Amino acid sequence: MRIISKRILREFWKKHSQSQSGLLLWYQRISDSELGTFNDVRKIFPSADLVGNFTVFNIKGNHYRLITYIDYDSQILFIRAVLTHAEYDQENWKNDEWFKNS
Incomplete structure (x- = not known):
């Protein structure tokens, strides 16, 4: 799986240093995977959730949330946001132009 873009992760862990190890582990596991559905x-990340057309990952024991859009056909994962749990709960990320709630 190709990930766009790791820069977003780096910028987040510069502000939230405790997220770095969890984000790096997530990055390694996803980039080494071929995901069709x-x-x-869920086989790799049982706590991942599908919210609209976004896949949401819990990072570091649910302290952080990683919001992504996955194009399974192209094998590309787009990072849309990395948030603290409190930021996630505000639901501002649902204003993302890519978000479609089904």
Whole structure:
């Protein structure tokens, strides 16, 4: 799986240093994977959630949330946001132009 973009992760862990190890582990596991469906994601990350058309990952024991859009056909994962749990709960990320709630 190709990930766009690791820069977003780096910028987040510069502000929230305790997130770095969890984000790096997530990055390694996803980039080494070939995912065909959301069920494949759940095999690697059982706590991942499908919210609208976004896949949301819990990072570091649910302290952080990673919001992504996955194009399974192209094998590209787009990082849309990395948030603290409190930021996630405000739901501002749902204003992302890519977000479609089904």
